Amino acid sequence: MTEKYPSIKQLLGRLATLLAVSFALLFTAIFALSNHAAKLAEKSEQELLPSIHEHQRAALNLERLERMGDLVAYGGDISLIRKNALSAQVLAFQPSFDFNEATRRSVRKSYLLIKQLRVSRQRLLLMQKTDSENPEIKQLLDLEDKLQMQWHEEKQGMFELQNQIISAATRLQTESLQQISLTQKQILIVGGCGVTALLIVLASIGWQMVKHLIRPISHASHAMLAIESGQEYQLEKTRYEETSLIYHAVDRLSTTVQTLHDLATTDEMTQCYNRRHFVNLASEMLDQAQENDQPLSIVMLDIDHFKKVNDQYGHATGDTTLKYFALWLKENLPDNGHAGRLGGEEFALLLPGLSESEATDLSETIRKSIASQSQDCADIPGITVSMGVKGRVGKQDAIDGLLSKADKALYLAKACGRNQVISYSTLKSDQVVTDDYRRSPVSSVS
Numbered sequence: 348m349t350e351k352y353p354s355i356k357q358l359l360g361r362l363a364t365l366l367a368v369s370f371a372l373l374f375t376a377i378f379a380l381s382n383h384a385a386k387l388a389e390k391s392e393q394e395l396l397p398s399i400h401e402h403q404r405a406a407l408n409l410e411r412l413e414r415m416g417d418l419v420a421y422g423g424d425i426s427l428i429r430k431n432a433l434s435a436q437v438l439a440f441q442p443s444f445d446f447n448e449a450t451r452r453s454v455r456k457s458y459l460l461i462k463q464l465r466v467s468r469q470r471l472l473l474m475q476k477t478d479s480e481n482p483e484i485k486q487l488l489d490l491e492d493k494l495q496m497q498w499h500e501e502k503q504g505m506f507e508l509q510n511q512i513i514s515a516a517t518r519l520q521t522e523s524l525q526q527i528s529l530t531q532k533q534i535l536i537v538g539g540c541g542v543t544a545l546l547i548v549l550a551s552i553g554w555q556m557v558k559h560l561i562r563p564i565s566h567a568s569h570a571m572l573a574i575e576s577g578q579e580y581q582l583e584k585t586r587y588e589e590t591s592l593i594y595h596a597v598d599r600l601s602t603t604v605q606t607l608h609d610l611a612t613t614d615e616m617t618q619c620y621n622r623r624h625f626v627n628l629a630s631e632m633l634d635q636a637q638e639n640d641q642p643l644s645i646v647m648l649d650i651d652h653f654k655k656v657n658d659q660y661g662h663a664t665g666d667t668t669l670k671y672f673a674l675w676l677k678e679n680l681p682d683n684g685h686a687g688r689l690g691g692e693e694f695a696l697l698l699p700g701l702s703e704s705e706a707t708d709l710s711e712t713i714r715k716s717i718a719s720q721s722q723d724c725a726d727i728p729g730i731t732v733s734m735g736v737k738g739r740v741g742k743q744d745a746i747d748g749l750l751s752k753a754d755k756a757l758y759l760a761k762a763c764g765r766n767q768v769i770s771y772s773t774l775k776s777d778q779v780v781t782d783d784y785r786r787s788p789v790s791s792v793s
């Protein structure tokens with residue numbers, strides 16, 4: 348009974364699902380990361396970039412304030428001092444410094460000093476213009492010196508503050524860049540892992556296809572070729588319905604081909620080769636032997652007085668006798684020897700590698716063995732056999748010639764009283780064998 352296997356359709360379905368899930372996971376991961384990257388870019392655009400610009404603006408304004416303060420502290424033109432002090436006021440109260448309380452306070456403080464400087468400087472210049480001898484000038488100069496000293500120190504503080512703002516802006520910029528580069532790295536890692544995982548999935552799908560589909564089909568086609576050329580084949584166990592059906596079909600075909608081959612080449616009763624196959628095989632082997640210049644011999648055999656077996660013991664016993672005879676014949680053959688039933692009770696042996704004299708010796712052994720085994724066998728009467736041997740001599744030997752010469756030697760064996768082996772080479776050239784031997788006395792069937 349055929350085992351129940353899952354079908355390849357199911358396998359393909361499972362593999363397709365695996366592939367779809369892998370793709371879905373990969374795309375989800377990449378989508379999530381792209382989303383994250385987009386959000387970071389948006390955050391950078393909406394929060395970090397304005398903040399960076401604010402810092403940069405503040406640093407620039409601080410520098411301008413410093414310049415204005417200098418003009419107020421050291422200027423000689425009252426209208427210019429007033430103008431710069433006014434600009435400094437506008438600048439100091441700009442919201443660009445409000446991003447940080449400490450900065451805001453520090454800028455306001457700087458402005459207050461600029462204001463003081465403006466007042467003192469204006470008064471001094473006016474006095475110097477109108478009343479250069481006024482003793483208050485001395486006091487004002489002292490005050491101015493003091494304020495200028497303070498301004499100098501204030502400028503140091505402003506310079507530090509400017510540096511701090513620039514560092515903060517740079518930090519913000521770096522942070523933004525770091526976040527973007529981190530996301531880029533994450534995308535690369537996830538993308539790389541995803542693609543690698545996908546490749547692994549694809550490779551394993553490919554492997555499954557090769558293992559369960561392509562290889563079994565390729566094995567089946569090799570098996571078909573082996574069956575066609577009569578060679579052995581082996582099919583590995585398969586786990587899927589379709590391929591197991593193919594394997595069963597190949598097995599059935601092989602059995603059918605073997606049966607047909609046996610029917611076409613073998614004699615059903617004796618299981619020896621039939622005449623046609625024996626002659627074809629003998630012809631092929633003779634060609635090989637001639638090509639390699641190796642010995643080969645043909646032996647013709649005929650059971651003596653077989654008609655009498657049929658007459659005395661019945662046709663069924665005659666058949667049994669033929670079966671035993673074929674069995675003993677094959678038992679006595681060398682591994683590379685072949686036996687054929689040419690018709691009725693007439694058999695032939697094909698002995699590659701044996702010269703005529705070696706084949707004659709072997710035939711003698713077979714003759715004695717059959718005589719003795721048939722005597723000991725309770726199922727059949729004792730029988731004897733006559734044999735004629737012919738070996739390959741020249742390169743021009745044809746199989747028909749060898750068979751007819753072995754047959755001639757067999758006829759002589761019959762004529763000479765049966766139950767003997769005659770080698771063709773011992774025949775005299777003028778020796779003529781006729782069917783007259785058949786009239787000689789019947790004695791070998793016991």
Ligand SMILES: Nc1nc2c(ncn2[C@@H]2O[C@H](COP(=O)(O)OP(=O)(O)OP(=O)(O)O)[C@@H](O)[C@H]2O)c(=O)[nH]1
Binds near residue numbers: 663666669690765
């Ligand atoms: N039982 C049986 N007999 C067969 C078969 N084929 C041929 N025979 C018989 O074999 C006999 C052959 O007889 P013959 O050719 O006269 O020769 P023989 O009696 O063996 O005598 P010699 O060959 O001269 O020794 C015939 O009686 C055939 O009927 C077979 O398949 N089965």
